[in-house]
Amino acid sequence: MTSHDDRADPPAEAAPAAPQRPGLTREARRAVLVVLMGAILAFLDSTVVNVALRHLSVDFDASLDTVQWVVTSYLLALAAVTPVSAWAARRFGPRRLYAWALAIFTVASALCGFASSAETLILFRTLQGVGGGLMMPVGQMILVRAAGPQGLARVMSAIGVPMVLTPVFGPTVGGLLLDHAGWEWIFWINVPVGVLALYLAVRLLPRDDAGEAAGPLDVPGLLLVSVGVVGVTYGLARAGMEGTLISAEVLLPFLVGLALTTVFVLRSLRVEHPLLDLRLYRNRMFGAASFATFVMGTAIFGGMILMPLYFQVVRHEDAVRTGMLLAPQGLGAAVGMFLAGRLFERIGSLTAVIGGVVCVAATLPFVLISAGSSYWLLGVAMVARGFGIGMAGMPAMTAAFRALAPSQVNDATPQLNMLQRIGGSMGTALFVVVLQQHLDDAGGRASEQASGFGVTFVWVLAASALAILPAVLMTAMERGAKPAPDESADADPAPGPDTHSRGAPAV
Missing domain, CATH: 1.20.1250.20 (MFS general substrate transporter like domains)
Structure with missing residues (x-):
């Protein structure tokens, strides 16, 4: 376990100005390959489904308001599970957790393609969001560890590429699949990529020590921040759907979510083992x-x-x-x-x-x-x-x-x-x-x-x-x-x- 003194006096390499030789090690390049594939899946799936909503509405004989939850449920699941990723990575190890997240995402993608109703599709999309919500933060943890200070800028730039490209090319991919294959392939196309990414994760990512001293799970904190972030996210999503900020459907979840998140922040600064260390902002x-x-x-x-x-x-x-x-x-x-x-x-x-x-x-x-x-x-x-x-x-x-x-x-x-x-x-x-x-x-x-x-x-x-x-x-x-030079140690x-x-x- 890292001691209190170690946390208060981290290595000098954490300083932004420390001179380092830029470049990526072989381990870091392998990590970039694996995490990049997961990032493409998670971000592409956030955008590619948007163009299929009208088709899904017709095929499932459901209203657009109902089918919109195919997108919203995914985003809310992302928001709900992200806060627990830090504790889970310490408890189970980043490599193992990342592999499980990939597996959940891939299986959920296959299930989405077999969905027989709007309700089952929404359920499977929620499961898909759980996998996607864990993949990105845990993948970044893996990258930061593998790259070290000297390669951090390059790996962060690499992982940012799908973040900015998928909103651009996602609708095109979705449109082509709808025109030539059917809406099911918007989800099934994830399966071979997910299986390959899972294989590479198991083979290429370095093994880590699972089950380290993560401390007890802060269940009250998890409930507060998960429900709070979901409320804020849902309120903002409703504002985008309705084209207004002044409505009960927007303000109620947003304000409740904001209040719960505020309580989470105040509580986290007082308890011994908070879910997230907010003292970092000092x-x-x-x-x-x-x-x-x-x-x-x-x-x-x-x-x-x-x-x-x-x-x-x-x-x-x-x-x-x-x-x-x-x-x-x-x-x-x-x-x-x-x-x-x-x-x-x-x-x-x-x-x-x-x-x-x-x-x-x-x-x-x-x-x-x-x-x-x-x-x-x-x-x-x-x-x-x-x-x-x-x-x-x-x-x-x-x-x-x-x-x-x-x-x-x-x-x-x-x-x-x-x-x-x-x-x-x-x-x-x-x-x-x-x-x-x-x-x-x-x-x-x-x-x-x-x-x-x-x-x-x-x-x-x-x-x-x-x-x-x-x-x-x-x-x-x-x-x-x-x-x-003589002050860097301080x-x-x-x-x-x-x-x-x-x-x-x-x-």
């Missing part, structure tokens, strides 16, 4: 990076929903062609992610500032969008915005992990994942509500519909500009925290002496 660098992760989730993932809707609502494109028109943004994001990992090794969080500035500048053309905007010009702007998204997305999370001792990674990972998802949900709900109000006023007039998209992009522009501020703060803290990136021991193994 580390100013981790706090700034966490806030950056949340705000960038709002700006980046919330803004991604608008262009697919523009192409379908204003330009009347189908799902397949919409995906092709969105490809430039995905390509720009992939290039940005690739360069971000290498640039972060040289200039640190300044990478996120550069990405944020590019993202803001590239959003300006969309503020002026019209019903007849050139697809070529939109494509160029999407390449630039995608590049900015790729540059800005991962540096904040990388900086958060670098600011911590290795034993604190398990607690940090689910918290960062929840912040990013809630930020994305808030951005999506806000932008959809703003857009829906303008679309209602526009009726069927394409020029006024396009004008509504332009106004909504003003909100995206503001959120993107706001996301730069914590990145600037992180950069300033990195510059001010560089220790002199660096203390840990939250402080009140942090309780978790007993997590070192990287």
Whole structure:
């Protein structure tokens, strides 16, 4: 078990400025391969199902409100199980837990394809969300341990690629499968990929010591945060579906969820063995990076929903062609992610500032969008915005992990994942509500519909500009925290002496 003193004085390698030779070990490259396959499955399944809702409604003779739960149940399951991933990884070992999560996701995917009613499909999608909700945080734990400080930026950039590409290509994949194979294959296509990923996980991931001293499971804390995060997520999802923030269906679950989450936070700061160590936020660098992760989730993932809707609502494109028109943004994001990992090794969080500035500048053309905007010009702007998204997305999370001792990674990972998802949900709900109000006023007039998209992009522009501020703060803290050679041993990136021991193994 890691002692109290060890937690208060972590190794100097946790400091952001510590000079390290960049690169990935063979073990880290294997971990990237395995976790990347799981990430593709989890993120793709979050988006690919959206295009099938109308088909499912017809095939199951169910209302769209009922079928919408095929998407919502998956998202709520993701939110519910993420908080317990830290404790479960300590108790059973990250490798074993990741393999079980992959197996659950793969089996649930097969069951979804055999569903005979909307209700059974919703049940199997919930099970699928349990697997997906464990895969991402536990996969990141594995990556951070395998990469070490010297390879952290590169592995985080690699795992971020499916995060920005799947919202772009998911509708295209879903549309092609619907047109040529049937809705069942939206789920069955996961099975061979999941089986291969499970085989590679068992063969390639290093064995870990399962059953370490995880401490007792904080059941009251788990209930508070799981129900709380589910309530917030559901309220935001309802806001997006209804196009309004002012309704009982939105406000009641959101406010109840917010209240329960607040109680969880206050309680976690007082109990001896909380489910998640919230004392990590006493580390100013981790706090700034966490806030950056949340705000960038709002700006980046919330803004991604608008262009697919523009192409379908204003330009009347189908799902397949919409995906092709969105490809430039995905390509720009992939290039940005690739360069971000290498640039972060040289200039640190300044990478996120550069990405944020590019993202803001590239959003300006969309503020002026019209019903007849050139697809070529939109494509160029999407390449630039995608590049900015790729540059800005991962540096904040990388900086958060670098600011911590290795034993604190398990607690940090689910918290960062929840912040990013809630930020994305808030951005999506806000932008959809703003857009829906303008679309209602526009009726069927394409020029006024396009004008509504332009106004909504003003909100995206503001959120993107706001996301730069914590990145600037992180950069300033990195510059001010560089220790002199004889002072590096005194660096203390840990939250402080009140942090309780978790007993997590070192990287």
